[in-house]
Amino acid sequence: MPTELPLPVENELKAVKLAARRRSWRIAGDLPASFRYAAQGLGYAFSSQRNFRIHVLIGAVVFGLAVVLQLDLIRMAVLALTVTAVLVLELLNTAIEAVVDLAIGRRYHPLARIAKDCAAAAVLVAAISSLLIALFLLLPPLLLRLNF
Numbered sequence: 001m002p003t004e005l006p007l008p009v010e011n012e013l014k015a016v017k018l019a020a021r022r023r024s025w026r027i028a029g030d031l032p033a034s035f036r037y038a039a040q041g042l043g044y045a046f047s048s049q050r051n052f053r054i055h056v057l058i059g060a061v062v063f064g065l066a067v068v069l070q071l072d073l074i075r076m077a078v079l080a081l082t083v084t085a086v087l088v089l090e091l092l093n094t095a096i097e098a099v100v101d102l103a104i105g106r107r108y109h110p111l112a113r114i115a116k117d118c119a120a121a122a123v124l125v126a127a128i129s130s131l132l133i134a135l136f137l138l139l140p141p142l143l144l145r146l147n148f
């Protein structure tokens, strides 16, 4: 059951909330702050976006396989680039979804649909090409290892 707070406590709470809101508009003053904000974005995407977690998992499996199969550095770098591209696009997709929701709330708008569908399509295209590249690079040494 909610209890009423004494006036001084309520005022202090308001002041703290106001200060926090002001701080949220502050541009990152130093490098550690910039990293902290970026880490918050990563944390948000990881905890709220199932697809992001799936891509991280697939990326980890792909790298695990690449290490086991002793791929050379160039092939490893290509795999790193493709996995990173998918994760970056997933982060941008999340950002675009947030901006669209911020702009129009829960209303339906055809432009909101286009923005979200295109952002999702960008992730899909990158994920498909990433999968193909992983297959091209991993399948031959894997089949060799399995004596096929």
Ligand SMILES: Nc1ncnc2c1ncn2[C@@H]1O[C@H](COP(=O)(O)OP(=O)(O)OP(=O)(O)O)[C@@H](O)[C@H]1O
Pocket (backbone or CB within 6 Å): 049, 051, 093, 097, 104, 105, 106, 107, 108, 109, 110, 112, 113, 116, 117, 120
């Ligand atoms: N405001 C809106 N107006 C019109 N269509 C919308 C709107 N919001 C979402 N949609 C449609 O619903 C789909 C799913 O939107 P939602 O915001 O739920 O994304 P999501 O399911 O989190 O997507 P993702 O799986 O890419 O993270 C969009 O791709 C779009 O087609």
